[in-house]
Amino acid sequence: MKLEERIEKKKGKKRKRLFFRFGILAVLIGAAAFALISNLTKDKEIYAKGDMAPDFKLAQINGSNPADSIQLSKQSGNGVMLNFWATYCKPCEREMPDIQTMYERYHNQGIDIISINLDSTELVVQNFIEKYKLTFPVVRDKDFAVRELYGINPIPSSIFIDSNGVIVDKKNGELKADEIEKLLKEIKPK
Amino acid sequence: MTMDKIKCECGHVNPEGTVLCEACGKPIAEDEATSSKLANMRYDGSARRSQVYQSSIIDKTWAFFSSVKVGIWLIVLTLISSAFGTIFPQKMYIPADAVSRDPAIFYEDRYGILGKIYYQLGFYDLYNSWWYITLIALIGISLVICSLDRVVPLYKALKKQKPKRHEMFLRKQRLFSETELVSQKDLETLTSKLKKQNYKIRKEDGHISAEKGRFSRWGPYINHIGLIIILLASILRLTPLMYKDESVSVRDGERVVIPGTDYNYYIENKKFILETYGEEDGEKFKGALEKGGEVAKNFQTNAVVYKAKGEVVTGEEPELEKYKEGEIRMNQPLKFDGYALYQRNYQLNEFKDMTFKLHLKDDPDEKVIDQFKIDLTSPEKEYKLKDGYTVKLSQYYPDYFLDEEGKNGPEPRSRTAYPKFPAFVFSVTSPDMKEPELSFASIGQNVDATGKNKYKLGIVDFTTRNVTGLTVRKDYTLPFYIIGAAIFMIGVIQGMYWQHRRVWLHPKDGKLLIAAHTNKNWFSLQKDIEKAIGDFPIKQPIDQQELDRDKESGE
Numbered sequence: 001m002k003l004e005e006r007i008e009k010k011k012g013k014k015r016k017r018l019f020f021r022f023g024i025l026a027v028l029i030g031a032a033a034f035a036l037i038s039n040l041t042k043d044k045e046i047y048a049k050g051d052m053a054p055d056f057k058l059a060q061i062n063g064s065n066p067a068d069s070i071q072l073s074k075q076s077g078n079g080v081m082l083n084f085w086a087t088y089c090k091p092c093e094r095e096m097p098d099i100q101t102m103y104e105r106y107h108n109q110g111i112d113i114i115s116i117n118l119d120s121t122e123l124v125v126q127n128f129i130e131k132y133k134l135t136f137p138v139v140r141d142k143d144f145a146v147r148e149l150y151g152i153n154p155i156p157s158s159i160f161i162d163s164n165g166v167i168v169d170k171k172n173g174e175l176k177a178d179e180i181e182k183l184l185k186e187i188k189p190k
Numbered sequence: 191m192t193m194d195k196i197k198c199e200c201g202h203v204n205p206e207g208t209v210l211c212e213a214c215g216k217p218i219a220e221d222e223a224t225s226s227k228l229a230n231m232r233y234d235g236s237a238r239r240s241q242v243y244q245s246s247i248i249d250k251t252w253a254f255f256s257s258v259k260v261g262i263w264l265i266v267l268t269l270i271s272s273a274f275g276t277i278f279p280q281k282m283y284i285p286a287d288a289v290s291r292d293p294a295i296f297y298e299d300r301y302g303i304l305g306k307i308y309y310q311l312g313f314y315d316l317y318n319s320w321w322y323i324t325l326i327a328l329i330g331i332s333l334v335i336c337s338l339d340r341v342v343p344l345y346k347a348l349k350k351q352k353p354k355r356h357e358m359f360l361r362k363q364r365l366f367s368e369t370e371l372v373s374q375k376d377l378e379t380l381t382s383k384l385k386k387q388n389y390k391i392r393k394e395d396g397h398i399s400a401e402k403g404r405f406s407r408w409g410p411y412i413n414h415i416g417l418i419i420i421l422l423a424s425i426l427r428l429t430p431l432m433y434k435d436e437s438v439s440v441r442d443g444e445r446v447v448i449p450g451t452d453y454n455y456y457i458e459n460k461k462f463i464l465e466t467y468g469e470e471d472g473e474k475f476k477g478a479l480e481k482g483g484e485v486a487k488n489f490q491t492n493a494v495v496y497k498a499k500g501e502v503v504t505g506e507e508p509e510l511e512k513y514k515e516g517e518i519r520m521n522q523p524l525k526f527d528g529y530a531l532y533q534r535n536y537q538l539n540e541f542k543d544m545t546f547k548l549h550l551k552d553d554p555d556e557k558v559i560d561q562f563k564i565d566l567t568s569p570e571k572e573y574k575l576k577d578g579y580t581v582k583l584s585q586y587y588p589d590y591f592l593d594e595e596g597k598n599g600p601e602p603r604s605r606t607a608y609p610k611f612p613a614f615v616f617s618v619t620s621p622d623m624k625e626p627e628l629s630f631a632s633i634g635q636n637v638d639a640t641g642k643n644k645y646k647l648g649i650v651d652f653t654t655r656n657v658t659g660l661t662v663r664k665d666y667t668l669p670f671y672i673i674g675a676a677i678f679m680i681g682v683i684q685g686m687y688w689q690h691r692r693v694w695l696h697p698k699d700g701k702l703l704i705a706a707h708t709n710k711n712w713f714s715l716q717k718d719i720e721k722a723i724g725d726f727p728i729k730q731p732i733d734q735q736e737l738d739r740d741k742e743s744g745e
Contacts, residue, residue: 018246018248018249021248021249021252022248024334024335024338025248025251025252025331025335028330028331028334028335029331031327031330031422031425032324032327032328032330032331034425035323035327035424035425035428036320036323036324036327038425038428038429039318039320039323039428040320054504055503055504056503056504056505056506057503057504057505057506058505058506071503086607087604087607088588088589088603088604088605088606088607090593090603118607119607120567120588120607120608121566121567121568121569121586121588121607121609122568123568123569123570123571123583123586124586124587124588124604124607126571127584127585127586139505141505143446143447143505144447144449145447145453145504145505146504146505148449149504149505
């Protein structure tokens, strides 16, 4: 009897010890994993593929486009391509004629292209719009608020959003015409 | 059933792995009992549990982390890898004058093949790499488990220890003496004299233990708690909720959104001021100023913080209300709602506006027809002048350079968005000409497109403004660092300036055995005993370790 009691007691102690050790190890490893993951995602984009694109509203400055301002959430039902650019950026300038061509081809199929300009002087942008005869809306992100919202660092950068407002793809760097076309077809409303 | 517990002859039941009985100190571990060497007093001979049970994965992991050897290896590895991070500058310290700030180009360009290897191994951002953080995390885990695995049994052992110790325990202590014929009265005086020196006296069957400064044994563990709090604080620092570090540049007179505040706050830079030391500061600076030229005395931004009213969609101009106004200087941030704005850097004399005059090219007196001012951040498309003259701004390059790699030969471009080196292509229409004249103007340059222009534009005046660079910081983790560091220091002091001293008085058949132990500063313990013994005919305990050493060296 006494022996059995002792065995029981010992088993209980062993179980307690296992729980205790498991608990401590779980907390410690959890904290370590948290530190690791939050550090690795620290500098990464805030919104990634599959996320809902966050809303923004900016003034539109392209005279050949009727809109006064553009709010992303008001483009519902359309696929949207966001293009972050500036006039002084050479690759941005190189891809702009292709974006214009694609806009002409796909706008009546439910595609909107919003070009988000990061220059500080409007005149420079107006000259650029004139030079390339752009017809899509050009909005100015003077405070870099939208750029920061989307976590955009290098330009050009483009974001492709489907008709449900979900980010389908993010592209950093210059895009070729066929790449743009392929992505626009993906976000075209069915 | 296997007997895990070891019952000592004093009646105390010890856990398996015990070296010295928790209660009376009799050597229990086999090699400990048979050896003639001194007792192993580490953790008071208590059983470190991890050394005993290693059945499950959890127990094995626990045993791994509880090893000081593993802990030291982790620290050494971290030290070595930290050193590697200092060979070449880290990614964020790539100098501004580098060929490229892209790490892929910079390291190879500046340091050759070694730089390339450095980049490829990922050492350019070493302290944020996954493996470095893993190392630190493993040190943290090792710290917690090592401490727990030792402090618990040590605490138990020190709590269970009895005044009456086994004779063998006493004989195996480093300080030991044996005196024949000691009277009970002498023993009592000895005890009271130890008591006077703040020793805690406990008695059992005429056996006496005197103990002092036990709390200094907890020093290392308190110290570890401090370290763990510091590590936790650094984890908290990774969350945007507790810590934010952003930067913002604001031109004089401009207002921009403050990054990292979810677009709730805006800052206006009323004026950036740079003051330098001059003659008015007195003679004592004269020598230094002659040698070193301009020395900055004050960097200051006169700033106003605005708060957005109500909900706004990002990008939309919100309705703002003035929230706080203040001066930001070096180490004197402007604080609001948990955020602090620090002066970080500045840029002087960026162009703000330029005034041009129109005159006849051939006029040696350059008689002004009219002049106009161009605001360089928001220039007009067209400037209407007197007498039917019009100047159109057909191109504007805020930060002009001639791009040699243009599509159709060299072409003028702007390097950045800001008016650092403005250049213009003007188109002048005059009442007396049918076709407009084109000319290119920039600082120190005025090129006439055809060479046959009738009119010319010249810079009359310009104004500049400064740009202030501010750091935006929110840091709720600092108090944790302070608390952690304070606890760390308390632990260090506790373990450093106090010692755990114990003296055992063991009467046996008219003889008195005296043994003593301390975790450090044996000399002072000797002194304590010497003081207690005074003139009594009791032998001062001698240092058996020194005796052993002398024996070994053949004396």
